[in-house]
Amino acid sequence: MATKPTPAELLEAGVHFGHLRRKWNPKMSNYIFGEKNGIHIIDLNATLQGLDRAGNAMRQIAKAGKKILFVATKKQARDIVTAAAQEVNMPYVTxxxxxxxxxxxxxIRRSIRKMQNFERMLGDxxxxxxxxKERLDTTRAHAKMNKVLGGxxxxxxxxNAIFVVDIVHEHLAVAEAKKLGMRTFGIVDTNADPTSVDYPIPGNDDASKSIKVVIDYLTECIKQGLAEGNQEKEQKASSGEEAAAA
Known part of the structure; x- marks a missing residue:
């Protein structure tokens, strides 16, 4: 079972720090605890509830063998999201x-095939x-495409779903996902509209420590779902073998 972070751990990671009051989105009012020095403070109880809902949903998606696309193009989130997505074999854009x-x-798939063709040519x-010069041009073209499409x-x-670190910064990704009826997850800071995603997680989306504590928990939930899905497959296969033998 994935271990949810404690309020103290969220506090230590700075998950409670929102934006300046003048930058707030009124739709975040239910998730704001108060204000200090002109900065909104996020209610960590709301964060924990958001993590609970999002984590359970992600576990079920992973258990069903479906994919969740991770999106985080902000500098402070790129490495964290890349490592997490690779760990659970999920696609990502960073x-x-x-x-x-x-x-x-x-x-996009045609571009990916072109990139993979470059990769094959460079390797065989x-x-x-x-x-x-031609080899150098091909190497550069592959590197450029891989940077955007490698994940x-x-x-x-x-x-089946998309998870974004900052729903304001990644509004284009959220809009495309919603247009296709995908389930949407996201860390929502005090400047965001939490109704833009199906599973909002109130929290600081600017600090790397805050981003990491949220993603670590969600990754654990996905791992749990994958393990449960594999266990069910093994049980079905075992039942099928027993039925065939009988």
């Missing part, structure tokens, strides 16, 4: 959101006979 990444997925000796290279279809 460099920049390319318009149509979901709504025009067929075109196809470019040994070309000029140094979704194995994503063969539209994922």
């Amino acid at each position: 460099d920049r959101w390319q318009g149509g990444m979901l709504t025009n997925f067929n075109t 000796g196809t470019l040994d006979s070309v000029t140094k 979704i290279a194995d994503m063969s279809r539209i994922p």
Whole structure:
């Protein structure tokens, strides 16, 4: 069972720090505890409730063998999200959101195939006979594409859900996901509209420590779901073998 962070751990990570009062979104009023020195303080009880709802939903998605796309193009979140997504074998976008990444997925898939073709050419000796400049151009083109598309290279279809670190910063990704009817998860700071996503998690979306404590918990929930899904598959396979033997 995934262990939810304690209020003290959230406090230590700075999850409670919101934005300046003048930057707030009134729709966040239910998630704000108070104000200190002109900065809104997020209610950590609301954060824990949001984590609970989001974690349970992500566990069920992972258990069903479906994918959750992680999106975080802010500098302070990139490495954290990349490591977490790779750990649970989920697709991710951490460099920049390319318009149509979901709504025009067929075109994106063609770009991914082109990138993979470059990768094959660089690895199998196809470019040994070309000029140094041509090889360098191909290497650069592959690196550029891999930076944007590498995290979704194995994503063969539209994922079931999307998780974003900052729903204001990643509003294009959220809009595309909603248009396709995907379930949406996100860390929502005091400047955001929590109704923009299905599973809002009130919290500081600017500090790396805050982002990490939230993502660590959600990753554990996904791991639990994956384990439960594998266990069910093994049980079904075992039951099938017993039935065949009988």
